[in-house]
Amino acid sequence: MRRILDFRIVRWEFKVLYIAVAWIAGYVVADLVRSTGAPAIVITLVNLLTTFVPFALAVRIFRGADEPVEPPRQWWRMTAWPTLSRRLGILFAVSATMGLLGIVLALVGAPAFEVRADALSTTVEGTVTFAAFACLYVNSAVRMSRLGIAKPVRLRPNAKLKF
Structure with a gap:
């Protein structure tokens, strides 16, 4: 896990690509769970999980052009x-x-x-x-x-x- 959080994305093109891939992957996973006939609460939880995990990872690894790359960001x-x-x-x-x-x-x-x-x-x-x-x-x-x-x-x- 530490290696993933050490990864940084600085260029805006790769940030957009990350967001698009995360959104599509989340949609596919939620749709697969929905197709199994899972209860609505399970689908909702999977959807929340596939939204928040990539989001939380993105705010940790995205960096601004003039922002220091090495140190981790403050939690807020x-x-x-x-x-x-x-x-x-x-x-x-x-x-x-x-x-x-x-x-x-x-x-x-x-x-x-x-x-x-x-x-x-x-x-x-x-x-x-x-x-x-x-x-x-x-x-x-x-x-x-x-x-x-x-x-x-x-x-x-x-x-x-x-x-």
């Missing part, structure tokens, strides 16, 4: 810089809010939001997941800002057009 630090943590926190908070709104509308019987019980449990699971991610990212942004962690300013040369 989700990204390299507070700005990205804040933006992702807002994105997940908006997603959780939309999910919560959909759940409330489904429960009060809004015609456009009528859903089956299993679809509602999936929506609840996704909403709780997004809310948890929002809390983690916002906490990370707040703590980094309080500690004065900021992205270093890189001076780029002025591009000159020659005709």
Whole structure:
């Protein structure tokens, strides 16, 4: 396990590839469990496991371009810089809010939001997941800002057009 946590991904292309592969693998595993006729609670637990394990591993091994690669991250630090943590926190908070709104509308019987019980449990699971991610990212942004962690300013040369 220690060897896996020593691995680092710095380039954004490989981060996107990691996320895509983890998402597809999680979907395949959850679908295989679903096809066995497992109870809904087992499917939900497998889905949560295949979401949180790759996520937890990603925040440990992803590194920002100017972030030190060697030392392990603090347990609360989700990204390299507070700005990205804040933006992702807002994105997940908006997603959780939309999910919560959909759940409330489904429960009060809004015609456009009528859903089956299993679809509602999936929506609840996704909403709780997004809310948890929002809390983690916002906490990370707040703590980094309080500690004065900021992205270093890189001076780029002025591009000159020659005709």
